[in-house]
Amino acid sequence: MKTQAVAALKADYPLPVLLAVAGLARSTFFYHQARLDRPDPHAGLKAAIAEAFEAARGRYGHRRIHAVLARDGWRVAKKTVRTLMNALGLACQVRRPRRCRSWPGRPGTTAPNLLNRQFNADAPDTTWVTDVTEFRIRDRKLYLSPVIDLFDRSVVAYACGPSPTLELTNSSLRAAIATLPAGARPLVHSDSETVSAGVAPGFPARERDGRGRMLVPGAPRAS
Incomplete structure (x- = not known):
C-alpha cells in the first residue's frame, strides 16, 4: 500500500520526501514497484476460483473449492486457495451449526x-x-x-x-x-x-x- 501511494504521488512531490514520510528505503520502493508492474502469476487460478465460487452460489469454502479445482485439473495447495479467496474477498455464506452454550438453568x-x-x-x-x-x-x-x-x-x-x-x-x-x-x-x-x-x-x-x-x-x- 505504501509503494502504491508513493507511486501515485511522486509526479507531484519529490520522491525523497515521499519516501521519508512513508518510511521506505529507495531500494525497497523500486523493488516493490517492479513487482507491481509484473503480470499476476495467479490470474488464471483466481479466475477459476471465482468461477467455481459463483457456480456454488457462495456456499463453498476453500476446501470444496480446492476439490472443484482438483477435479478440473488444477494442482494447487489448499492454503493457496484459501489465501487467494481471502485476497478476492470470497467467503462462504453458509454458517455452520453452532452448539448451544447457554446456561441450562438450575438442575433437577x-x-x-x-x-x-x-x-x-x-x-x-x-x-x-x-x-x-x-x-x-x-x-x-x-x-x-x-x-x-x-x-x-x-x-x-x-x-x-x-x-x-x-x-x-x-x-x-x-x-x-x-x-x-x-x-x-x-x-x-x-x-x-x-x-x-x-x-x-x-x-x-x-x-x-x-x-x-x-x-x-x-x-x-x-x-
Missing part, C-alpha cells in the same frame, strides 16, 4: 429413567413426550414446544416462541394439561435440557435420569 433431581425408551402407550393420556425444536426462518429463530401423546402420536398441545425458555415449555404443558379428563395422570418425558431446567409454580417436581431426561411422575388434574 437425578432419578431413574421411568420411560426407558418404551415409546408406545396402551391408552391415551398415559404417556406424553415433549421437546423443543429450533427452526431458522430467514435471519431469525423460532422454537416449537409440542406435547405428543405416544398412544396415537397426536399433538395434544404446542407453544411457539423466539426463545427456548422455561415459560415456553410450561405454556405447552399447561395447554396439554387443560385437555386431560378427570383422573388422568400421564407420565411426561423430555430430552430437552431447557425443559428440565426448572419448575414453574403449580407443576409437580421434575426428575431427571443420568442423560438429562425430564420425567414428571403424574401431571396435576385439570380443573
Whole structure:
C-alpha cells in the first residue's frame, strides 16, 4: 500500500520526501514497484476460483473449492486457495451449526429413567413426550414446544416462541394439561435440557435420569 501511494504521488512531490514520510528505503520502493508492474502469476487460478465460487452460489469454502479445482485439473495447495479467496474477498455464506452454550438453568433431581425408551402407550393420556425444536426462518429463530401423546402420536398441545425458555415449555404443558379428563395422570418425558431446567409454580417436581431426561411422575388434574 505504501509503494502504491508513493507511486501515485511522486509526479507531484519529490520522491525523497515521499519516501521519508512513508518510511521506505529507495531500494525497497523500486523493488516493490517492479513487482507491481509484473503480470499476476495467479490470474488464471483466481479466475477459476471465482468461477467455481459463483457456480456454488457462495456456499463453498476453500476446501470444496480446492476439490472443484482438483477435479478440473488444477494442482494447487489448499492454503493457496484459501489465501487467494481471502485476497478476492470470497467467503462462504453458509454458517455452520453452532452448539448451544447457554446456561441450562438450575438442575433437577437425578432419578431413574421411568420411560426407558418404551415409546408406545396402551391408552391415551398415559404417556406424553415433549421437546423443543429450533427452526431458522430467514435471519431469525423460532422454537416449537409440542406435547405428543405416544398412544396415537397426536399433538395434544404446542407453544411457539423466539426463545427456548422455561415459560415456553410450561405454556405447552399447561395447554396439554387443560385437555386431560378427570383422573388422568400421564407420565411426561423430555430430552430437552431447557425443559428440565426448572419448575414453574403449580407443576409437580421434575426428575431427571443420568442423560438429562425430564420425567414428571403424574401431571396435576385439570380443573
